[in-house]
Amino acid sequence: MQCALQAVGINKKYGALVVNKDINLDIIAGEVHAVMGENGAGKSTLMGMLFGLIKPTGGTIKLKGKDVSFSSPLDAIAAGIGMVHQSFKLFMSLTVWENITFGSEPTSMGLIARRQARQRVLELARQHNLPIDPDATVGKLPIGMQQRVEILKALYRNADILILDEPTAVLSPSERDGLLATMRSLADNGKALVFVTHKLNEVMTVCDRVTVLRKGVVTERSLVRETTADEIVTAMTGREVSKHLDRPSANLGDDALVVEGLTVGPSSKPLVDGLSLTVRSGEIVGIAGVAGNGQTELANAITGIGEMASGRIRINGTDITALSVKQRRLTGLSFIPEDRHDVGSVWNMGADINVGMGSLEKAPQSRRGIVDRAALREKAKRLISAFSVAIAGPTTKVGNLSGGNLQKLIVARELDYGSPVLVVEQPTRGVDVGAIEYIHRVLLDERTNGKAILLISSELPEILALSDRILVMYEGKFVAELDPRRTDEREIGFYMAGAKEKGRSENAR
Ligand SMILES: Nc1ncnc2c1ncn2[C@@H]1O[C@H](COP(=O)(O)OP(=O)(O)OP(=O)(O)O)[C@@H](O)[C@H]1O
Ligand SMILES: [Mg+2]
Structure with a gap:
């Protein structure tokens, strides 16, 4: 069996930091090959080397048995490799066909043959069963469709090897199912796919082979049908991760977060439509919904990052409706944003500054108005160790952190702030x-210690495991209120898809 693409004894070092060590990876046509590993294990780095984005420190990459050396992604693309990045590299103001054909448009007498280009895109979409409107503006498409454009773009350039780095992380459950089906059918039609994911069920259902990395070293190479989810977890973490969460019964206190009649967006087509909700101290209220039904706008309006058209928000009795983000924070509100890169962190600053953000004026980080760097370093050290963030030191810039490690650092900072x-x-x-387990435990502890938590998540198992009450959001409204002990993913999914309202009182209480 010949490999489409191979890493043979690949190494990557940044200074003294070994990120990939003697890695062997065999990618075979007709297969989906999962690459798994904890945050910072070196997955994205390995993908970057296969795609010519990062130069290996040692080892070889082979394409159909022959040594290759890519000096840039252009070489990799010319060799038939395509990559779907987690943050898309698309022109948001151009149309779908313009994006797909960009740089390799068919021409006629030196001009772009628009009709022909559009036609080719339609054919390609039909051939791979990836329907899309070629004339739609990419920026106006939902995430799942933008990702489809990225895939079609690679296929248009005749990629027969596709690298997908955490493509499912940003998708809603139905978009994810669609992508997994597409991946399977591309492989069945002879393409070779490399698929980075943290989701074991995705690996067990669509992948043929799995390679596991731990701290830059391969710890498992198996056929999926010959391994188990538990075995993979052990290879990733070196231990067993318990699936059981202890959840003491809720001890509800006063109303801590009260939202009344909140509307976001134009009254003709509101994104959040006159919502009211209350979270009491000692309670986790989970909001389930397909991405794009107003959850982010709701969160942004509460935290002050986004605008609101009307409504009132109170925290422990204080009206914060007219307050700035910073004033809301000082009143007792913390926020773990969905977009950790743009909202949550300053990439060219150290971990110490990043964990101090939002609380620089609070003692002991600052003395008489002057920021105390030593205290910040101590705080960063403490949080890095508690959340096992893989980072060289407390003053290391966060820009090079792996995606998951940056997320852990922001979660740590916000929880440490101590807001009610x-x-x-x-x-x-x-x-x-492993980090999911830890973050879940911390959130439950905070709730048991009397915090009021509004949890917005597209992961239904997470909503079910953590929430004391579940509100399902659909088109800017709550359409169901459910008791997590008396519901399941199927029922929640039913309401998420817009089925009729169920048992909610006026106040979502
Ligand atoms: N340019 C760089 N300079 C220094 N260190 C780097 C650089 N790029 C990555 N690293 C480090 O290499 C390690 C591996 O990072 P990588 O992004 O490959 O992890 P990952 O397995 O993709 O993790 P995640 O699941 O969180 O995405 C991390 O510790 C990261 O901080
Ligand atoms: Mg990564």
């Missing part, structure tokens, strides 16, 4: 199994 009310959006997106 927490708005938590997708807290475990892109985070590995």
Whole structure:
């Protein structure tokens, strides 16, 4: 059996830091090959080397048995490799066909043959059963469709090897199922796929082979049908991760977060439509919903990052409706944002500054108005160790952190702030199994210690495991209120898809 693409004894070092060590990876046509590992294990780095983005320190990459050396992604693309990045590299103001054909448009007498280009895109979409409107503006498409454009772009350039780095992390459950089906059918039609994910069920259902990395070293290479989820977890973490969460019964206190009649967006087509909700101290209220039904706008309005058209928000009795983000924070609100890169962190600053953000004026980080760097370093050290963030030291810039490690650092900072009310959006997106377990435990502890937590998540198992009450959001409204002990993923999914309202009182209490 010949490999489409192979890493043979690949090494990557950054200074003294060994990120990939003697890695062997065999990618075979007709297969989906999963690459798994904890945050910072070196997965994205390995993918970057296969795609010519990162130069290996040692070892070889072979394409159909022949040594190759890519000096840039252009070489990799020319060799038939395509990559779907987690943050898309698309032109948001151009159309679908323009994006797909960009740089390799068919021409006629030196001009772009628009009709022909559009036609080719339609044919390609039909051939791979990936329907799309070629004339739609990419920026206006949902995430799942933008990702489809990325895939079609690679296929248009005749890629027969596709690298997908955490493509499912940003998708809603139905978009994810669609992508997994597409991946399977591409492989069945002879393509070779490399698929990075943290989701074991995705590996067990669509992948043929799995390679596991731990701290830059391969710890397992198996056929999926010959291994088990438990075995993979042990290979990733070196231990068994318990699936059982202890959940003491809720001890509800006063109303901590009260939202009344909140509307976001134009009254003709509101994104959040006159919502009211209350979270009491000692309670986790989970909001389930397909991405794009107003959850992010709701969170942003509560935290002050986004606008609101009307409504009132109170924290422990104080009206914060007119307050700035910073004033809301000082009143007692913490926020774990969904978008950790743009909202949550300053990439060219150290971990110490990043964990101090939002609380620089608070003692002991600052003395008489002057920021105390030593205290910040201590705080960073403490949080790095508690959340096992893989980072060289407390002053290391966060820009080079792996996705999951940056998420852990932001979660740590917000929880450490000590606010009585927490708005938590997708807290475990892109985070590995061990860290998910840890973050869940911490959130439950905070709740048991009297915090009021509003949890927004597209992961239904997470909503079910953590929430004391579940509200399902659909088109800007709550359409169901469910008791996690008396519901399941199927029922929640039913309401998420817009089925009729169920048993909610006026106040979502
Ligand atoms: N340019 C760089 N300079 C220094 N260290 C780096 C650089 N790029 C990555 N690293 C480090 O290499 C390690 C591996 O990072 P990588 O992004 O490959 O992890 P990953 O397995 O993709 O993790 P995640 O699941 O969180 O995405 C991390 O510790 C990261 O901080
Ligand atoms: Mg990564």
